[in-house]
Amino acid sequence: MRIFILDDCEILRLSISIVLKDEERITSVETGDSRDDACRRVLQSGCDTLLVGLRLRNTNALEIARQLRTAGANICIVALGFSTDLNDVQAMYQAGIDSFVSLSCDNDELISGVLSARRKQHTYDFSITASYDNTLMLP
Numbered sequence: 074m075r076i077f078i079l080d081d082c083e084i085l086r087l088s089i090s091i092v093l094k095d096e097e098r099i100t101s102v103e104t105g106d107s108r109d110d111a112c113r114r115v116l117q118s119g120c121d122t123l124l125v126g127l128r129l130r131n132t133n134a135l136e137i138a139r140q141l142r143t144a145g146a147n148i149c150i151v152a153l154g155f156s157t158d159l160n161d162v163q164a165m166y167q168a169g170i171d172s173f174v175s176l177s178c179d180n181d182e183l184i185s186g187v188l189s190a191r192r193k194q195h196t197y198d199f200s201i202t203a204s205y206d207n208t209l210m211l212p
Contacts, residue, residue: 074191077118078104079111079137080126080153085176089124089153092180098188107131112140120148122191124174127154127161135161135168142169151190 076099078086086104093099103118105111107129115123115137123141125134134152141150152165152173165173172190174183 074099074122074188075101075118075120076103076122076124076187077115077120078102078124079107079115079129080104080124081106081130082126085126089183092183093187096184096188107137112137112144115141115148116144116146122149122151122187124151124153124187127152127165134170135164138165138168138170149191151187 076093078089078093080086080089083106086106090102090104093102101120103120105114108131111132123137125137127134129137134150134154138150138152141148149172150170152170153176154161154173155176162173172186174186174190178186
């Protein structure tokens with residue numbers, strides 16, 4: 074599995090890449106921020122999975138997903154955010170995002186969420202996402 078992490082927070086990108094590089098099923102991890110050429114860099118990376126922060130400086134995960142889907146990208150797109158972002162589930166689905174992983178989860182849940190999203194690519198699985206009060210969130 075080849076992963077590209079797209080987020081404007083360098084510390085977050087570095088932290089997630091360190092966690093994912095220890096997973097043997099993940100062969101490479103590249104990172105980048107949301108500059109104007111973000112979609113081009115994702116496509117040129119040859120990744121099969123994109124982890125993208127919902128809230129970016131110059132754009133957002135929904136717009137990135139729309140641009141990649143319009144370009145015909147057949148990659149798994151996983152949005153990263155906090156439980157307060159769950160109001161956006163329907164918009165994520167419509168934009169072509171495959172899954173959501175909460176940034177408040179532990180390392181094992183992050184890895185599991187990414188691997189699960191890749192296996193279920195294009196099934197739009199938001200069911201594993203729960204709010205702080207553990208209420209299951211369904212689209």
